[in-house]
Amino acid sequence: MKLNQKPSFLKDVVIVGILFVLIMGIHEKISQYNYDWFALAADYDKQHGVYYNPETKTTEKIGENNSDVETSSESTPVKSGVVYVHGLGNYNQSELSIVKESIESFYGLPCVIGDDVSTNSDLYFGDNLMAYRVLMLGNEDSRNRHIYVTSEPLCVSDDNTSLISGHARLHTTACVVSSYQMRMNGRDIPNALAHTVTHEMGHNFGLDHCNDQSCLMKSHGLDTRQFCDNCKRKINF
Numbered sequence: 001m002k003l004n005q006k007p008s009f010l011k012d013v014v015i016v017g018i019l020f021v022l023i024m025g026i027h028e029k030i031s032q033y034n035y036d037w038f039a040l041a042a043d044y045d046k047q048h049g050v051y052y053n054p055e056t057k058t059t060e061k062i063g064e065n066n067s068d069v070e071t072s073s074e075s076t077p078v079k080s081g082v083v084y085v086h087g088l089g090n091y092n093q094s095e096l097s098i099v100k101e102s103i104e105s106f107y108g109l110p111c112v113i114g115d116d117v118s119t120n121s122d123l124y125f126g127d128n129l130m131a132y133r134v135l136m137l138g139n140e141d142s143r144n145r146h147i148y149v150t151s152e153p154l155c156v157s158d159d160n161t162s163l164i165s166g167h168a169r170l171h172t173t174a175c176v177v178s179s180y181q182m183r184m185n186g187r188d189i190p191n192a193l194a195h196t197v198t199h200e201m202g203h204n205f206g207l208d209h210c211n212d213q214s215c216l217m218k219s220h221g222l223d224t225r226q227f228c229d230n231c232k233r234k235i236n237f
Helices: 002-031 037-047 093-107 131-135 180-184 189-204 229-234
Strands: 083-087 111-113 128-130 145-150 166-168 174-178
Touching (some): 131 174
16 A cells, blocks of 8 residues: 555655746746836836836926926927817816917917816826826827816826826826816916916927026926027927
């Protein structure tokens, strides 16, 4: 009986060993993947020539808050193409027209009001829309540009929840603006929207924040409506 059991015992040892190796291999493979939304989004950005640094939380905040946009030595001339303005979630129809007219008059680009964009729970942190996720909606279209307009509160992400009026990243094709913070602060909505959306699109064309306090691309304030000469040169404006 012992002679008959010995091969069975060795067989069991071999099977257990094989299973152990397989389990360890699968565990190692799974550990290589990070399913955090922002890690995936950052990887998406890198594939499209954009870098987002989650440690410094590079953000675009217009109005009352400081803003940081990742720096770049490149510039992107204003190109032809259609700019689509989309109502996002809850929005005011009149604000779409304000944005459309502002882009047409400032950049001279053809601009149309596109389809409404409905929202889902993936775009929110609490009651706030997360700009970081909204921007991913328009970055697949490399030929045209997309502006998302909402009257809902807007923040950057779930770990950067200060309310903002607009957000954009350099060398991409989408930006988002919100009238919520403007309204809460008693701003003149047409002027604030016009300033914010032209500023945000400047980032889309590759402009960083500017130290010239008379330039539209300065990091604070709504009192400027033109690019400085240096920013004009960068984008052949």
